[in-house]
Structure formats: C-alpha cells, structure tokens
Amino acid sequence: MDDMIAIILSKYNYWTVITLMMIGLYAMIVKNNLIKKIIGMNIFQTSIILFYVSMGMKKDATIPILEHHPGMQEHVYHAADYINPLPHVLMLTAIVVSVATLGVALSLALKVYDQYGTLEEDEINAKIRKASVKS
C-alpha cells in the first residue's frame, strides 16, 4: 500500500494530467449540452499543455536566464541547473491554437443556437428528424 502511494506521489504530475484528460474526454462523449462538450474539449487540451509544461521541469533547477556581467564572459554552465524552456515555449503556440479552436467552436455553437433555438443535442436531433420527415 505504501509502495502504491509512493508511486502515485512520485509521479503526481502524470496522474493529474491523466485525470484531467479523462474528465475532458468524459465530458465530450457523455454530455448532452454542446457548450459542456466544448468545455470538455478545452479541459482535454489543457491537460496536454500541463503535460508538456511538467516535462520541462527539473528538481532544484531555476529559470533559464543566464547572467552576464561585463568582463565576465567565461562562465561554466550546468544544464542541470536550469529547467528546459523549450516545452514551455512550444506550449505558448499550443495555447494560441486552443484559444483559436475554442473561438471557432463557440461561434459554430452560436450558429447552431440561432438555427435550432437550443444547445441540447437530443433536442436538436429531434428537430432534424422532424424536418427530414416533413421534406
């Protein structure tokens, strides 16, 4: 039991990511309301962003900014003292992508609402079925 807890605690970042991811997927699959589905999608994307951010982290490391004093060019740097900034920079792009996706999704949801007067998926499907029976 203690081993189990130790395993979970030592990799807690991954467990957080997995939990968030599953919450997101669950909302996207199960929820009936389109806005809730979109929120689920956003949680899903955020979990991947967190995964990348935690990937760059190192124990006892600091932000990767090198100090330069005039006349002191000769420095010895240990890469282990600095966290890896690359995944964080990548995630700036991914955040922009996820904001854009959210924007497109919300505007489509708005169009759906204008058309059917509801955002509940079962009601929309019922209206579509009724319309197709009429035609």
Added chain:
Amino acid sequence: MTEHYSVLLIIMPFLSGLLISIFGWYDQKKCYAIAILCLFLSIIISISLLLAVMQNGEPVQYRIGGWAPPWGIAYHVDYLNGIVLVVISLTSFLNLAGARKVIEKEFSDRIGAFYTLYILFTTGLLGMVVTGDAFNLYVLLEITSLTGYALIGFGVNRAPLSALNYLLMGTIGASFYLLGVGYLYMGTGSLNMADIAHLLPAIYHSRTVMFAFLLILCGLFVKMALFPLHGWLPNAYSDAPSISSGLIAPLTTKVMVYVMIRMVLTVFTPAFSFSFAALNSTMVWVAVIGILSGSMLALFQTRLKRMITYVIVTEIGYMVGGFWLGTRDGMTGAILHIVNDAMMTLCLFLSITLISYKIKGDRFSDFRGIFRKMPVTMTAFVVAALSIIGVPPTCGFFSKWYLISGGIAAGHYGFIAALLFSSLVNAVLFFRVIEIGYFEPFSDHGANSGHVPEVRMDEAPVSMLMPLMITAAMLIVLGIFSGDIVTRAIQFAIPASII
C-alpha cells in the same frame, strides 16, 4: 531564388490570404484574382521543387532563419512530399478556377472571408507536407483544421452542427498527435524529424517510443477517418457547400495518409515500424473491415454527395491497408493512390458543383435525364466513376493493380478480396446513378403525357467546364503515365530496405 522555393510555398499563400482579407473589406472583385494567381504560382513552385529533387536526386533542404536543423525548423522536400505538394496545389487551383460564379452566388456577403479561408487552408496543407519538424506539423495541422471547420460551417441546414462535431473529433485527433510528439520529445529531446530518426534506434526497445508511436497513429487515424473513427466525415463533407467539400474532401484525408507514411517511414523508420508483425496485420485487417463497411454503408445512401463521402472512407482503407502490407508494391500503390484518389475525388466533386449549379437537390431521383441536359459534365462524371471502379485506361486501375500485387506479395488474401469486393460495389453504386441519369426521362414534364419529353441542353458555363474537363483528362493521362510516375519518383520515396 530557387533555394527559397520551399519556404516561399508557405509564405506566398499565407501573405496572399492576409491580402485577400484586407481587399475583402472594400474591393471584393480583386479577391478572386489574387487567390487564383497565388494558387497558380504555388503550382509552378511545387512543380519546380519536384523537378529539382528529380534532377539532383537528393532532397531540397531549407533552414528557416538560417538556424541549423536540430534547433531551427527545417523544411525538407524529397520525392514523397514533392509529389504530394504538386497534387495539393493542382487540386486547390482546379477547384477554384471555375468556381467564381458559384462563390458569388452562394456567399455574396462573405466573399473575402471565403477566399481567405480557402487560401489559408491550402497554406496549412502545403506546410504540413513540406515541414521537417514534428511540432511545426502540429501547428500547420491545426491551421488546416480550423480553416476547414469554418469552410464547412459556411454551408446551409445542418452544416454548423456537423462542423462542430467534426471540430470535437478533430481536436481529439490533433491532441493525440501532440501527446505522441510529447513522448517522442521526452525520449529523444528533439523535434526535428531527421534528428529524431537518428536518435531513436538507441531506444527502440523503450516503452516511451512504442507509446508515442501508437498515440501518433491513433491521432492520425481520427484525422484521416479510418473506418471505426470515420463518424465525423459523412456529415461534415455532405453538409458543406460543394465548393468547400471539393477542396477538403480530396485533400485532407490524403494529406493525413501522407503524414502517416512520413511518420512511419522517416521518423520511426521501417526497422521499428514493421518489427511488430501483430501490429501490422491488425492495421491491415482494420483497413479491410473499413473497406467492407464503407462499401456497404455507401450502398444504403440515397443522396449522391453522401454516397461519395462513404466512398472516401473506403478509399482511406485502400491506402492504409496497402501501406501496412509492408511490401514494396503495396506502398507504391498507397502513394500512387494518394495522387489518383485526390484527382478522382476532385473530379467527382467538381461535377457535383456544376450539377448543383443547375439542378436543385442531390437525391438520385433528381438526376433523371441529366445526361441530355448536361452531357459534358456527366461525361467527366463517368470518367471519374470509371476511375474509382478501376477500369483500365483511367488511373484508378493502376493504383489498385499495385495494391493487389502488394497483397499477393504479402500473401494477404483478405485484403485482395476486400479490394475486389469494393470495386464491385463501386460499380453498382455509380452505374445506379448513371442509369437514372441516362435512361430515365424527366419526371416533372413526363408525368402528364406518355411520351418522352423534349430535353433542352442546359450546360454549365464554359469557364466552369474547363477545369472539370482538365481534371477528367488528367485522370486518363495519369493512368497512361503511371508507370513513369512510379519509376521516376515513387520508387525513390520508399526506403530500399522494403522489398
């Protein structure tokens, strides 16, 4: 100048997209001219890139901002993506070339927005193909997807809902790809495809690499709509405006197949990808089930556009199955089919655009007597149909031939049987439409009098017919020269280790 071609291929349409959106505000007439000029230039650039690769026999490399590859983003054009680049720019150009009147009729108030999205979509696809960086590919994939959702959302009726469902599925797919790239980065510390391929052999046995491989494949399978994950495709493609689906349907899925081939052959290399016999045969069987179910589902459709979307699902099965056979012929067939299927689907959707320009509705019953009304359009439609069925002078026959010989070489008779079955089903599907169009008279005139009514020819304008005729002619030309395409380009795209 020529050394900058691979980056110009992205920058030029990207800037034109911005330019069009500016012109969209006050001078909408110029939008079309800019868009068509930009696509024409991208055809020239992509053809000259392919020719440069064929002349030198080695890939064209470009370093963005002059940064050396493992750190900077490298653009990389070789035989494999050279071909795909030409296909993308050609398809995008031909689809837009005659469509000015349709676009002005359908999106009168949003012309600028439509052309901007159209060009940005093409930019994203070209970028995905030309890039040599795994994360850059993700960004361009999302550019393509986001513009694609918007292009589909332009449609009427159910289109916004279908686009939203496509968005949810597409985001899951892209996120899985991103997660897979994350695992690759954890394993190797690199994002450059060539660099990853160089670093991976040392950790082939690691579970991280295996997991990254599976995640990336899963993500790509959602995006390319391989059978059990195809749910979003039929609705999204059939509800979109014809002109959008004429761009998206031939290209998106085919480019995703290209990305899969690139990942499997270049990044993970065949030594890793084809070392799990169980995985490979599972992939082929999934493709077989996809081909069979796609064909069966297509049989139940009563609308032309919807039927064709299921044919697309079937064709994805051809390419994925042929590729995972792991034989040289199978891979040749899969790559050749990317080219041929893009052209065939384009030809079908172009003729649908023309038909819907003259006829309301796309149920089979609306097509009575259409051969007498629109003979030229329907001739092109028949050529495309014959090519999808796989009748010899057209290109569809030759890629199917390679796929079948790949199946024989691998001894996979289930795949061969599925290919033959779906060819038969395709024959049934298309001859049903052709039969209604050719033999049945018009219903609205023929109802009160017993004799066959007089049918006036009412063909679409010549400007719209030209691109369609060129596409239909290309189906036959590609068929005749398919031997040359294989011996001069495709065979160099497949690593020598694959027999």
